[in-house]
Amino acid sequence: MRQVRILPGIHWVGVLDTQLRVFDVIMQAQHGTTYNSYVVRGTDKVALIDASKEKFAETFLRTLRPAADPREIDYLVCNHLEPDHSGALDDVLAVAPNAQVVVSKPGRMLVQAILNRDVKPRIVKDDDRIELGGKTLRFISAPFVHWPDTMFTYLEEDQILFSGDFLGAHYCDARLYNDLIENYDEAFRYYFQVIMRPFKEYVRQALAKIETLPIKIICPVHGPILRADINRYIDMYREWSAEPPKTATKRLLILYVSSYGNTERMGHAIARGIREAGAEAPVYDLTQVNARDMLDEIETADGLVVGSCTINGDALEQIWVLLSSMATINVKDKLGASFGSFGWSGEGPLMIVERMKGLKFRVPEEPVRVNLVPTDADLKSCEAYGKRLVDAI
Amino acid sequence: MQKFECGMCEYTYDPAKGDPARGIPPGTSFESLPDSWKCPKCGAGKNMFVEA
Numbered sequence: 001m002r003q004v005r006i007l008p009g010i011h012w013v014g015v016l017d018t019q020l021r022v023f024d025v026i027m028q029a030q031h032g033t034t035y036n037s038y039v040v041r042g043t044d045k046v047a048l049i050d051a052s053k054e055k056f057a058e059t060f061l062r063t064l065r066p067a068a069d070p071r072e073i074d075y076l077v078c079n080h081l082e083p084d085h086s087g088a089l090d091d092v093l094a095v096a097p098n099a100q101v102v103v104s105k106p107g108r109m110l111v112q113a114i115l116n117r118d119v120k121p122r123i124v125k126d127d128d129r130i131e132l133g134g135k136t137l138r139f140i141s142a143p144f145v146h147w148p149d150t151m152f153t154y155l156e157e158d159q160i161l162f163s164g165d166f167l168g169a170h171y172c173d174a175r176l177y178n179d180l181i182e183n184y185d186e187a188f189r190y191y192f193q194v195i196m197r198p199f200k201e202y203v204r205q206a207l208a209k210i211e212t213l214p215i216k217i218i219c220p221v222h223g224p225i226l227r228a229d230i231n232r233y234i235d236m237y238r239e240w241s242a243e244p245p246k247t248a249t250k251r252l253l254i255l256y257v258s259s260y261g262n263t264e265r266m267g268h269a270i271a272r273g274i275r276e277a278g279a280e281a282p283v284y285d286l287t288q289v290n291a292r293d294m295l296d297e298i299e300t301a302d303g304l305v306v307g308s309c310t311i312n313g314d315a316l317e318q319i320w321v322l323l324s325s326m327a328t329i330n331v332k333d334k335l336g337a338s339f340g341s342f343g344w345s346g347e348g349p350l351m352i353v354e355r356m357k358g359l360k361f362r363v364p365e366e367p368v369r370v371n372l373v374p375t376d377a378d379l380k381s382c383e384a385y386g387k388r389l390v391d392a393i
Numbered sequence: 394m395q396k397f398e399c400g401m402c403e404y405t406y407d408p409a410k411g412d413p414a415r416g417i418p419p420g421t422s423f424e425s426l427p428d429s430w431k432c433p434k435c436g437a438g439k440n441m442f443v444e445a
Contacts, residue, residue, distance in 0.1 A: 109400040109441065148401035148435060 032172030042132025054087030168220030256307030273386025303335025336361030
């Protein structure tokens with residue numbers, strides 16, 4: 001695609017990736033994506049803000065050239081060094097001998113690891129400025145949204161925020177501007193859930209930093225450029241990044257898989273114990289609900305009790321999907337516990353608590369395990385276990 | 394003893410303080426931290442630290 005003029009002296013020079021369906025291995029991208037880069041031309045200097053993915057280096061340079069001869073580029077600003085925006089850095093620098101790479105302090109280490117050579121980057125701090133002549137780039141440190149080196153670049157005169165991944169989406173539409181395309185809220189929300197959600201606290205800090213900035217246009221590195229209803233998008237981030245509400249009643253969430261109903265019976269006995277101790281205990285069968293749909297519930301609960309029978313020496317697949325999907329939420333110091341019925345080996349619950357400890361759950365007790373069919377005494381033990389878990393919250 | 398700073402976030406490891414929350418007693422030099430030790434703030438590995 002050709003370059004697009006955003007305002008005088010400011011061009012979009014990105015790449016449309018219409019074919020992409022899975023991003024970073026972990027993410028669906030049913031609408032494809034874009035890798036947005038921007039040229040900002042002052043009267044004295046030219047800056048390129050972010051590059052592109054390695055495999056699109058050639059396409060990227062083709063789009064870039066009519067907007068700026070690479071030899072004219074004085075600064076190559078990397079708002080963050082993730083390879084989908086820095087992979088083409090080497091190719092760009094090869095034809096832009098005068099370009100100085102501009103990164104945040106953590107970015108210096110990352111750019112070295114991307115290029116495997118020292119390009120002597122210019123390190124900028126929060127509130128540093130670079131003058132291009134009639135156009136001033138101000139850098140706003142915004143760590144961990146979502147990479148440690150993340151910063152935003154704010155073009156003061158034109159009130160444009162180059163926001164990196166922040167407020168972006170995997171959504172490919174050649175019309176580029178949010179007011180020219182159909183509603184893409186769903187892609188915008190999904191992007192937040194997968195990319196930004198693990199860093200809610202940092203999202204709130206970043207929002208606070210841009211709150212008082214006059215912003216006319218937001219230029220993210222993926223998806224549409226925001227120039228209409230900007231506050232609607234910022235408000236969505238504000239809502240999604242808010243602290244989860246604390247309920248007055250303690251609550252332990254029970255999720256299980258059960259082959260023959262034995263682990264299930266244990267789960268309901270533990271729930272009885274939890275309720276007798278005055279806490280709530282919602283119980284879900286993980287063959288009936290999707291683990292990813294449980295994340296909000298997990299986030300607001302005081303703890304998680306996961307049950308699995310053991311098949312071939314392992315917990316069941318649904319359990320591993322659950323435990324791997326929790327990386328996107330903050331479970332640190334939540335109470336973790338496990339249980340399960342087994343035929344002869346019973347490793348499942350032990351593996352669950354090990355993984356929970358890795359996720360930084362607080363695991364106060366060994367799991368409760370029962371050989372095959374729980375006796376009345378076993379179920380009493382489960383109830384007692386539930387009560388003790390409430391005490392340990 | 395030399396302090397070390399995480400290259401990814403602002404955490405500084407101070408040998409005089411150690412990292413008691415992770416079982417590292419005061420007086421432990423950065424070099425003698427176990428390889429499994431990670432930045433308490435952001436999780437970066439030891440190799441991401443530089444002299445402060």
